[in-house]
Amino acid sequence: MKGALTLLLCFWLMVCCATTAWAQLPEEVEEALPEAAEELLEDLGETEADTGTLQRGLRRMGEMAWDVLSRDFRASLRVAILLLSVVLLHGMTESIFESTGGSKMVNVIPLAFVLVVTMTTAGDMQTMIGTGMATMEELDVLAKALLPTLAAAVAAGGAIVSASVQNVATVFFANLLITLIREVLLPLVYCYIAAVTANAILPQQPLKGIATVLRKGITWILTGTLVIFTGYLSITSAAANSADTLTLQLTRSAISTAVPVVGGIISRATSSLLAGAGLLKSSLGVFGMLAVLATCLTPFVSMGVQYILYKLTAFFAGLSGGGRVVELIDALGNAFGLVLGMVGACAALLLISITSSISVVIA
Amino acid sequence: MALSILYALLPKGAILTAAKCAGSLILILVMLRPLVTLRVEDLAVPYDVWEERTAEQTEQLTQDNLSSMEALIEEECSAYISEKAAQLGVTVKAEVLCEVRDGVPFPAEVTLDIPYNEMLSDTIAADLDIPYERQHWQEN
Numbered sequence: 001m002k003g004a005l006t007l008l009l010c011f012w013l014m015v016c017c018a019t020t021a022w023a024q025l026p027e028e029v030e031e032a033l034p035e036a037a038e039e040l041l042e043d044l045g046e047t048e049a050d051t052g053t054l055q056r057g058l059r060r061m062g063e064m065a066w067d068v069l070s071r072d073f074r075a076s077l078r079v080a081i082l083l084l085s086v087v088l089l090h091g092m093t094e095s096i097f098e099s100t101g102g103s104k105m106v107n108v109i110p111l112a113f114v115l116v117v118t119m120t121t122a123g124d125m126q127t128m129i130g131t132g133m134a135t136m137e138e139l140d141v142l143a144k145a146l147l148p149t150l151a152a153a154v155a156a157g158g159a160i161v162s163a164s165v166q167n168v169a170t171v172f173f174a175n176l177l178i179t180l181i182r183e184v185l186l187p188l189v190y191c192y193i194a195a196v197t198a199n200a201i202l203p204q205q206p207l208k209g210i211a212t213v214l215r216k217g218i219t220w221i222l223t224g225t226l227v228i229f230t231g232y233l234s235i236t237s238a239a240a241n242s243a244d245t246l247t248l249q250l251t252r253s254a255i256s257t258a259v260p261v262v263g264g265i266i267s268r269a270t271s272s273l274l275a276g277a278g279l280l281k282s283s284l285g286v287f288g289m290l291a292v293l294a295t296c297l298t299p300f301v302s303m304g305v306q307y308i309l310y311k312l313t314a315f316f317a318g319l320s321g322g323g324r325v326v327e328l329i330d331a332l333g334n335a336f337g338l339v340l341g342m343v344g345a346c347a348a349l350l351l352i353s354i355t356s357s358i359s360v361v362i363a
Numbered sequence: 364m365a366l367s368i369l370y371a372l373l374p375k376g377a378i379l380t381a382a383k384c385a386g387s388l389i390l391i392l393v394m395l396r397p398l399v400t401l402r403v404e405d406l407a408v409p410y411d412v413w414e415e416r417t418a419e420q421t422e423q424l425t426q427d428n429l430s431s432m433e434a435l436i437e438e439e440c441s442a443y444i445s446e447k448a449a450q451l452g453v454t455v456k457a458e459v460l461c462e463v464r465d466g467v468p469f470p471a472e473v474t475l476d477i478p479y480n481e482m483l484s485d486t487i488a489a490d491l492d493i494p495y496e497r498q499h500w501q502e503n
Contacts, residue, residue, distance in 0.1 A: 155424035269435035
């Protein structure tokens with residue numbers, strides 16, 4: 001929820017910062033786009049003054065999101081109905097077992113139904129984690145092409161120190177986050193899935209606490225990384241901005257010592273450079289935001305649909321009596337949420353950096 | 364999963380208690396395995412490296428900016444000289460070179476493809492602040 005709010009805030013700031021003009025985008029940035037994003041952003045990178053570039057891009061994304069939503073909803077609904085049927089069958093089986101002298105025998109019914117639920121959802125889990133990891137790698141490739149170009153455009157506008165600090169910080173944090181996700185958090189998601197599955201089988205549910213700790217730990221690590229990155233960027237941007245302002249004042253002093261003709265020439269050259277840099281910065285900022293959103297669109301919608309449907313399934317299944325199988329379905333929905341959060345964290349980090357870059361203004 | 368099956372099959376008593384203790388330890392080890400196998404150096408972000416890269420990037424961006432400014436200023440100055448020469452009835456192609464003073468490129472030297480012209484030379488010295496000794500004229 002917090003991740004979604006952060007993304008919305010970045011989007012709002014981006015809309016405010018977007019200008020009406022558009023500049024030719026560097027080739028290396030266009031080549032770094034993933035295939036799905038390239039298809040979505042086709043023709044948006046051409047040289048033309050267009051007030052509706054951002055709106056057109058968002059409209060296309062809205063249409064694509066609807067298509068993905070319709071397709072994935074149908075597929076996920078089948079799984080949801082199957083899980084609901086399993087829960088109802090489990091309830092009936094438990095009742096029959098108890099009514100036929102169940103206390104005298106070993107009750108393997110929960111084990112059997114947990115296995116059924118696990119096998120039903122195993123494919124979705126693997127696909128989800130694979131998709132999530134692939135999306136994060138694509139974002140990493142896009143960042144490596146986009147960020148240096150954006151830094152150069154910001155620097156050409158006079159904010160050299162700000163551009164360097166932001167670029168280096170984003171690259172470091174992006175590498176840190178992806179390594180953390182790949183080496184620690186994804187294995188912990190597997191552990192969480194194993195913990196909730198084992199907890200559903202064991203009668204006293206001894207692993208519930210461990211599963212909760214794992215879920216909260218993963219969430220805190222992701223949130224903490226974003227908070228630290230945003231805090232670092234805010235603090236260092238203020239200092240870098242002061243350094244750039246001082247440099248600008250020194251430059252103005254140097255220019256004021258020149259003869260009038262030379263001063264005029266230098267001023268005109270500076271204005272040309274600033275105008276071009278401003279145009280490129282805005283274009284890259286809007287394009288970068290659209291590219292990040294386009295890259296995340298399909299995985300977000302797919303995982304979001306599965307997360308909501310699993311939660312709804314657990315809710316409706318709970319109305320029929322609850323039980324460990326229902327809690328397992330709810331917990332598996334949380335696992336989707338965790339992977340969704342990881343992809344969201346990577347996207348949010350990039351969006352915060354892009355927004356911060358194009359918002360840099362030297363007084 | 365295997366532990367759960369084992370607990371379900373074992374009879375209640377000392378054996379089950381012992382199995383649960385051992386099973387709990389095994390589960391904790393499995394869950395902590397990602398942290399144990401994690402290579403901390405992969406996550407380490409040495410501040411020195413960070414600072415060095417920031418300085419390198421700043422230097423690179425400063426140089427890029429200066430190069431762009433120099434190119435623009437040289438072009439403008441050359442065009443100015445050609446315009447002034449045309450007013451004097453002379454056609455000239457001038458190549459201006461800049462020097463960086465206090466972080467700003469200033470025109471410092473010029474090479475012209477015509478013989479020495481006193482009026483043009485005075486104009487270049489007054490308007491562009493390029494000293495006479497740094498004006499190179501084509502010798503006949």
